[in-house]
Amino acid sequence: MGWGCEMLLQVEELDFSIETTQILRSISFSVAPEEIVCLVGRNGAGKSSILKTIIGLYTPRSGKILLHGQDITSLSPRERVLRGIGYSPEDSRVFADLTVAENLVLSTWITGHTSRAERISFETIFAIFPEIRQFLHRKGLHLSGGQKKMVSVARALALSPSILLLDESFEGLAPIVVKRFREALKRIHEMGITILLAESNIRIASQVADRSYLVERGEIIFEGHPQEILQNEKLLRIIGR
Numbered sequence: 001m002g003w004g005c006e007m008l009l010q011v012e013e014l015d016f017s018i019e020t021t022q023i024l025r026s027i028s029f030s031v032a033p034e035e036i037v038c039l040v041g042r043n044g045a046g047k048s049s050i051l052k053t054i055i056g057l058y059t060p061r062s063g064k065i066l067l068h069g070q071d072i073t074s075l076s077p078r079e080r081v082l083r084g085i086g087y088s089p090e091d092s093r094v095f096a097d098l099t100v101a102e103n104l105v106l107s108t109w110i111t112g113h114t115s116r117a118e119r120i121s122f123e124t125i126f127a128i129f130p131e132i133r134q135f136l137h138r139k140g141l142h143l144s145g146g147q148k149k150m151v152s153v154a155r156a157l158a159l160s161p162s163i164l165l166l167d168e169s170f171e172g173l174a175p176i177v178v179k180r181f182r183e184a185l186k187r188i189h190e191m192g193i194t195i196l197l198a199e200s201n202i203r204i205a206s207q208v209a210d211r212s213y214l215v216e217r218g219e220i221i222f223e224g225h226p227q228e229i230l231q232n233e234k235l236l237r238i239i240g241r
């Protein structure tokens, strides 16, 4: 069936509204296996809404989402996770009263997949984020913002996803932590996991992504390497840089 089957994720003409406000307009894009793709755009452009629609937290008015060529548009978030989508939300959502270790096994409790063979082990998580070993038994409440981001990304890896959706994983991190995160993403990518990021910092996007889509007012207005956006004054003006 043509080119589409080679894509890991395809989003086709998504429209999404909250009450009478249209948030996403005819959003179409695709991610090939093992790519690192970034949705870039200024605050309020619609990046998070796109990721939430892909994971199933938002229900589109029309349009389709295909994973490995299969239509997942009407599946629940839980079913999408089981099909191989990992998601780390913008606000991390690390549970304050649970320890880091408990947060990391949470997805396996929720999905009932305690015995899934390919489930990612703590050792694999420590290989990606060595720092987590030091605060594994600390409660979520006592973590810094950067530590929460790490735990949230690590937790999204728990069921060995084929694609990882990362919403602003670099936001608010000190430069040294940004560097650690970039190394972690590289290791995740080397495990064969495809990555789709939402990132409002175009420079960070240009350091990590193979390809990007520029989102503006709920529409995709440009596709290309983030470096092309950085070199295009008209686009930079649009995103307010």
Ligand SMILES: Nc1ncnc2c1ncn2[C@@H]1O[C@H](COP(=O)(O)OP(=O)(O)OP(=O)(O)O)[C@@H](O)[C@H]1O
Pocket: 018, 023, 041, 042, 043, 044, 045, 046, 047, 048, 049, 050, 090, 168, 198, 200
């Ligand atoms: N649950 C919601 N209720 C009301 N408005 C919403 C909701 N979710 C998104 N919006 C609106 O939709 C638009 C897109 O928001 P979204 O969070 O997707 O943008 P974003 O590109 O992720 O921005 P940021 O860079 O600030 O994270 C904004 O105008 C926002 O106010």
Ligand SMILES: [Mg+2]
Pocket: 047, 048, 049, 090, 167, 168, 198
């Ligand atoms: Mg956002």
